[in-house]
Amino acid sequence: MNQYEIAVLYHPDLEIDLEKATKKVEQIFTDNGGTVVNADNWGKRKLAYTIAKQDHAVYVIYTVDMPGTGVAKTESTLNITDEVIRFLITRPDLKAIAKAEATKAEKAAKAAERGDRADDDSKDEE
Numbered sequence: 001m002n003q004y005e006i007a008v009l010y011h012p013d014l015e016i017d018l019e020k021a022t023k024k025v026e027q028i029f030t031d032n033g034g035t036v037v038n039a040d041n042w043g044k045r046k047l048a049y050t051i052a053k054q055d056h057a058v059y060v061i062y063t064v065d066m067p068g069t070g071v072a073k074t075e076s077t078l079n080i081t082d083e084v085i086r087f088l089i090t091r092p093d094l095k096a097i098a099k100a101e102a103t104k105a106e107k108a109a110k111a112a113e114r115g116d117r118a119d120d121d122s123k124d125e126e
Contacts, residue, residue, distance in 0.1 A: 001065045002091060003037070008078070009057035009086040015044050018058060021083040026062075028081070032073045034066030052085050 006029075014021050018041070026036050042059035051057070066074070071089060078087045 002068055003094065004034075004064050004066055004071065005090050005092050006062040006064055006074075007088045007090075008060050008062065008084055009047075009051070010060065010083055011052075011085055012044055012054055012056040012058060014083055015058050018060075022060060024083065025060075025078070025081070028074060028077045029062070029064050029066065032066065032070035032077070034064045034070055034074070036062055036064055038063040054085060057085050 008025055010018060010021055022039065022041075026039070029036055040061040040063075042061065044056050044058050046056055047054065075087075075089065078084050
């Protein structure tokens with residue numbers, strides 16, 4: 001199973017009743033052998049350009065574990081789904097993400113260490 005990030009832009013009129021549309025899309029993922037690990041709803045946002053005569057869309061980012069064979073089936077099904085304006089399926093670089101998190105933790109540790117030394121120096125001055 002590979003991990004994929006799937007960004008789905010829903011029609012803006014679905015903002016009120018988004019649950020039904022998300023259940024439908026999640027069912028598409030599971031029908032094609034995937035499991036939804038995480039769903040992150042970003043809410044209604046303005047689009048960079050007009051898509052299907054709409055200036056806004058509801059953004060939902062899914063993290064899905066799915067076999068590679070299910071991706072093509074998922075794409076073809078999402079293409080004909082009325083609730084979905086646009087979608088993008090990507091495979092994240094897990095090594096780069098892990099490296100970025102390690103670097104971030106290292107910088108936070110150094111910053112905390114510098115903060116501790118700064119407090120120690122001020123105590124010595126008093």
